[in-house]
Amino acid sequence: MGDSRGPKIAGSSERILIPGTGIELPVDFDLSRRDMLKIAGYGSLAAFIAACGGTTPTTTSGSVTAKGGSMSIGSYLSDAVPKKGLQDVVDAFTSANGGTKVKVNTVDHGTFQNTINNYLQATPEDIFTWFSGHRMRFFAKKGLAQPIDDVWNDVKSNFTEGFAASVKGDDGHVYAVPTSYYPWAIFYRKDVFTARNYKIPTNWDDFIKLCQQMKKDNLIPMAFADKDGWPAMGTFDILNLRMNGYDFHVGLCGGQQKWTDPKVANVFKKWAELTPYYSPAFAGLTWQEAAQQLRQKKAGMYLLGLFVSEQFVSGGNADDINQLDFFPFPDLGTQYDSEKALDAPIDVYMLAKKSPTLGTDSGQAKAFLEFMSKGSSQITYWKASPGAIPTANDADPSQYPALTKKAAQIVSGAKRITQFFDRDSRPDFSGPNAMQGFLLRYLSSPKQDTSSLQGQMQSFWDSLTPE
Amino acid sequence: MSAAAVRAPRIRPARVVLHGFLIAMAALWIFPLFWAIYSSLRPISDTIQHGYLSWPSNGLSLINYQTVWSQAELPYYYLNTLVIAVPAVVLTLLLASMVAFACTQFSWRFNLATLMIFTAGNLLPPQVIIVPLYRIYLATPIPVLGEIDIGKFAFPIFSDRGLLYDQYIGIMLIHIVFQTGFATFVLSNYMKTISKEITESAIVDGAHVLRIWWNIVLPLCRPALAAMATLLFTFIYNDFFWALILMSTGSKRPITSALNNLQGEFFVNNNLIAAGALLVAIPPILVYIFLQKQFIAGLTLGSTKG
Numbered sequence: 001m002g003d004s005r006g007p008k009i010a011g012s013s014e015r016i017l018i019p020g021t022g023i024e025l026p027v028d029f030d031l032s033r034r035d036m037l038k039i040a041g042y043g044s045l046a047a048f049i050a051a052c053g054g055t056t057p058t059t060t061s062g063s064v065t066a067k068g069g070s071m072s073i074g075s076y077l078s079d080a081v082p083k084k085g086l087q088d089v090v091d092a093f094t095s096a097n098g099g100t101k102v103k104v105n106t107v108d109h110g111t112f113q114n115t116i117n118n119y120l121q122a123t124p125e126d127i128f129t130w131f132s133g134h135r136m137r138f139f140a141k142k143g144l145a146q147p148i149d150d151v152w153n154d155v156k157s158n159f160t161e162g163f164a165a166s167v168k169g170d171d172g173h174v175y176a177v178p179t180s181y182y183p184w185a186i187f188y189r190k191d192v193f194t195a196r197n198y199k200i201p202t203n204w205d206d207f208i209k210l211c212q213q214m215k216k217d218n219l220i221p222m223a224f225a226d227k228d229g230w231p232a233m234g235t236f237d238i239l240n241l242r243m244n245g246y247d248f249h250v251g252l253c254g255g256q257q258k259w260t261d262p263k264v265a266n267v268f269k270k271w272a273e274l275t276p277y278y279s280p281a282f283a284g285l286t287w288q289e290a291a292q293q294l295r296q297k298k299a300g301m302y303l304l305g306l307f308v309s310e311q312f313v314s315g316g317n318a319d320d321i322n323q324l325d326f327f328p329f330p331d332l333g334t335q336y337d338s339e340k341a342l343d344a345p346i347d348v349y350m351l352a353k354k355s356p357t358l359g360t361d362s363g364q365a366k367a368f369l370e371f372m373s374k375g376s377s378q379i380t381y382w383k384a385s386p387g388a389i390p391t392a393n394d395a396d397p398s399q400y401p402a403l404t405k406k407a408a409q410i411v412s413g414a415k416r417i418t419q420f421f422d423r424d425s426r427p428d429f430s431g432p433n434a435m436q437g438f439l440l441r442y443l444s445s446p447k448q449d450t451s452s453l454q455g456q457m458q459s460f461w462d463s464l465t466p467e
Numbered sequence: 468m469s470a471a472a473v474r475a476p477r478i479r480p481a482r483v484v485l486h487g488f489l490i491a492m493a494a495l496w497i498f499p500l501f502w503a504i505y506s507s508l509r510p511i512s513d514t515i516q517h518g519y520l521s522w523p524s525n526g527l528s529l530i531n532y533q534t535v536w537s538q539a540e541l542p543y544y545y546l547n548t549l550v551i552a553v554p555a556v557v558l559t560l561l562l563a564s565m566v567a568f569a570c571t572q573f574s575w576r577f578n579l580a581t582l583m584i585f586t587a588g589n590l591l592p593p594q595v596i597i598v599p600l601y602r603i604y605l606a607t608p609i610p611v612l613g614e615i616d617i618g619k620f621a622f623p624i625f626s627d628r629g630l631l632y633d634q635y636i637g638i639m640l641i642h643i644v645f646q647t648g649f650a651t652f653v654l655s656n657y658m659k660t661i662s663k664e665i666t667e668s669a670i671v672d673g674a675h676v677l678r679i680w681w682n683i684v685l686p687l688c689r690p691a692l693a694a695m696a697t698l699l700f701t702f703i704y705n706d707f708f709w710a711l712i713l714m715s716t717g718s719k720r721p722i723t724s725a726l727n728n729l730q731g732e733f734f735v736n737n738n739l740i741a742a743g744a745l746l747v748a749i750p751p752i753l754v755y756i757f758l759q760k761q762f763i764a765g766l767t768l769g770s771t772k773g
Contacts, residue, residue, distance in 0.1 A: 107717035316512030
């Protein structure tokens with residue numbers, strides 16, 4: 001009974017007043033069976049009254065969730081495979097939660113992201129699928145997402161500290177339940193490395209030496225593609241994280257640090273040591289084409305997200321996917337190596353504050369969020385859609401294939417997790433007119449003096465209207 | 468006769484150049500379509516293995532068409548578009564012909580001004596009013612009158628949430644509003660070619676205004692109406708913009724958004740998208756073929772004023 005006045009304790013007999021009923025009960029923790037029945041009776045009476053008063057179905061007292069009834073989800077999981085994954089979870093939820101009816105509104109993920117602002121301000125569904133990072137905090141700050149601290153209190157023991165930090169808004173409240181993620185790392189083919197006797201590099205010097213060796217062996221050392229603008233940001237992220245640390249990187253994404261900082265110049269300088277080993281004409285390649293260079297053994301390594309495996313699977317040759325492996329980004333010999341920070345974008349479920357149905361009953365939606373934070377539900381989703389990894393501590397990893405196990409391992413070893421530049425920074429700065437364009441210009445001549453470029457980056461940031 | 472026989476085989480260089488040019492241009496225009504058809508017939512694994520510039524190693528198949536038909540739920544999205552497009556075209560033509568009729572067949576004080584307003588509305592770019600329109604749609608209540616269920620899709624008759632936002636009728640209305648200007652402009656130019664003696668003699672015979680409009684002017688305008696119907700259908704069919712802003716339910720959006728559904732979050736199966744694009748292109752082509760005769764007649768409409 002979350003009454004702020006607190007229970008009234010009367011005299012020595014230690015009795016408690018049940019708010020709103022005028023009934024006093026002893027609180028000497030020696031309740032008779034009759035007392036228990038009394039409590040249960042009033043509980044069901046309250047439920048009966050609630051049921052008569054409106055459509056609100058049974059709310060278990062003391063719990064934030066409710067069974068039965070109905071709720072809705074706005075989902076960007078429009079690809080056939082994840083769409084089925086969500087449907088499986090929804091079906092499991094319906095049968096576990098007293099037959100709650102769930103309406104899923106699936107919108108293709110591109111449109112969903114482009115129209116999210118309109119969507120959340122109009123008549124959104126109760127729950128919506130979204131991303132962690134700045135993208136989550138932005139809508140929390142705008143008042144379009146509802147805090148879920150009560151849900152989080154029930155489920156937080158099932159998540160690591162990294163995930164807990166990733167769902168907090170600027171105001172300290174929790175706004176999302178993290179459900180899956182995938183890491184960025186350097187991918188390679190095991191058979192290529194075995195045949196040529198390459199060793200996995202653990203530091204920068206070995207890494208560059210390996211690149212040189214691959215070049216001699218007529219391989220493209222690093223597959224790279226930046227036609228779509230965003231892939232290059234992954235390399236910037238990891239270099240900045242490992243050279244300048246997590247705090248600086250997050251500050252840079254959020255505008256607290258300056259792009260003109262010499263630390264940023266160092267990142268570009270370091271990056272220039274790697275660019276000679278990139279795929280030729282990478283500015284015109286899509287990431288799919290670069291992934292094919294790796295799959296066809298034309299390229300030796302590729303820094304990308306775990307989703308690169310989709311290109312290996314859809315090639316139709318089973319051996320390709322068995323040969324795919326990855327290793328974490330090599331150490332750069334800085335104090336931040338020990339952070340082992342990396343990009344591991346986390347997908348989350350949130351409550352849309354303006355949902356017309358959420359205001360009157362949020363119990364079912366909260367029940368779904370709690371359901372979604374269980375390892376077993378996440379595994380149900382993962383089985384249908386194995387592209388990303390469950391976040392819950394109690395998700396059973398025994399069924400994971402080797403690649404997924406390893407991915408889960410390197411993320412749990414990371415002390416700091418970032419979400420990828422376009423999820424960590426504001427959208428108007430990570431777009432093609434800004435960061436993507438700046439990086440393409442840098443990559444057109446990596447050896448250039450970057451001070452004027454950095455100046456332009458900073459003045460672009462300064463020109464943006466405050467959020 | 469002999470002169471003709473001698474002249475026939477002579478090929479003038481100018482003619483060779485002309486035909487060479489025509490063939491080259493035709494090939495250039497047909498190439499993208501051919502490329503789409505060719506890609507759509509190949510499984511994605513084949514093109515990933517061998518690249519797009521290759522002969523099919525496992526033969527061609529219609530598997531992409533099957534997948535796209537079921538995965539993108541194309542039949543439902545065709546219905547979504549038809550539910551919006553057909554009433555919108557009919558209502559636009561009715562309303563526009565009324566305005567054009569009143570402005571061209573009768574002399575009244577503001578008939579020219581009215582015509583100009585409708586034509587000017589045609590020049591307004593829809594993007595400029597999108598924000599106020601979005602707010603208006605969110606603030607406009609309309610009654611909920613039940614819905615028609617077809618398969619797993621439900622088509623609400625008026626609204627399913629009591630708002631104009633996120634409804635078929637909302638999209639239909641905005642199309643009617645925006646297309647009426649253009650249709651009025653074209654139809655009034657055509658109606659000007661109808662001599663006033665016809666309407667005047669109808670009045671003498673005792674026909675009232677609505678009767679003249681329905682029984683005399685509209686039948687005379689059939690080529691213009693058919694041409695406009697073709698054009699309007701294509702415009703509305705191709706629209707993506709309104710449904711993007713004024714709708715939030717993915718399964719209510721028109722066919723153009725079904726193609727977006729095929730674009731994977733990370734992985735893009737271009738062969739599947741090619742198959743989808745070709746299927747989606749069929750209805751406007753069918754409409755064009757059925758109304759072709761009128762369409763060509765309509766091309767010149769309004770070019771000479773009566």
